[in-house]
Amino acid sequence: MLIMRATDEAFASFQDVPFEEILEAMGRFNDEMISAGVLVAAEGLDDAEKGVVVDYSSEPPVVTDGPYGETKELFGGFYILDVASQEEAVEWAKKAPMAGPGMKTEIRRVTSIDEFPQDNVWIQKERAWREATGQL
Secondary structure (H helix, E strand, O other): OEEEEEOHHHHHHOOOOOHHHHHHHHHHHHHHHHHHOOEEEEEEOOOHHHOEEEEOOOOOOEEEEOOOOOHHHOOOEEEEEOOOOHHHHHHHHHOOOOOOOOEEEEEOOOOOHHHOOOOOHHHHHHHHHHHHOOOO
């Protein structure tokens, strides 16, 4: 999974870039990954100011509006790739558009349901749901 991050300053540097130009750059990148057969999913996220945070530090949990913590803790979108190695994921991340100072991509492996104990009732229920919805 490529997790796209940006500082406030980096995000602001793209405020004056025409949206069509951003769509063009992202579209070319997405098309390249689709053509290579590695793109599984890709989504952008709405503005953090429009979100809420559920904080479990107290009972009951506290819900607050807007972003929580530092901008570097937030991410703006993600790609899920089906690649053979972390090195291959790094090479795709290096090609990402809208890169520059203050922009980062975190790369994390997404675990598979097959990595969990298959005799666990909850894993069995999830596997059945995934099979029924065509995810497996």
